[in-house]
Amino acid sequence: IEINMFDGTIVEATVVATDADADLAVIRVDLPAEKLTPIVFADSDNLVVGQAVLAIGNPFFNDWTLTSGIISALNRTIIGLNNYSIGGVIQTDAAINPGNSGGPLLNLRGELVGVNTQIDSNLRQNAGVGFAIPSNLVLRVVTDLINTGSVNYSYIGINSRPIDLDLI
Secondary structure, three states, X not given: OEEEOOOOOEEEEEEEEEEOOOOEEEEEEOOOHHHOXXXXXOOHHHOOOOOEEEEEEOHHHOOOEEEEEEEEEEEEEEEOOOOXXXXXXXXXOOOOOOOOOOOEEEOOOOOXXXXXXXXXXXXXXXXXXXXXXXXXXXXXXXXXXXHHOOOOOOOOOOOOOOOOHHHO
16 A cells, blocks of 8 residues: 655555445554644534535545535445445535545544545446545544454344235
């Protein structure tokens, strides 16, 4: 993994741990502390529909792209990489395209409110419905990945499906 810093520094990173259920990973870079600026996490429980947000990413390989929008909805549910549901997700109309995944969703103070993860589109490009993992879940997952290398989720193992005459 190659990390390109905004100041032009390019450094190799290693994967510490991943959580496909939340579509998140922790990576490690070998740089002096003065070269790193940690992001401040906002409390995603305090988000409101209509709040302005900014999405940073590299859509379609266009580096350092910033888009703006609002929080369109809260507490959405999306399907993660392992076909498990991720609840409490942020819906935004800030353009989320291929290449924005893993990028930050920020409030206007520059604090992390979520991590951009996917779009709902038949065209694989922004259709006005993008999703981000809320910062409180990101913090929980990242803390578990750093401390134990994995995340334990509650799971009851019940699925539902529509009932029709063929099942009777």
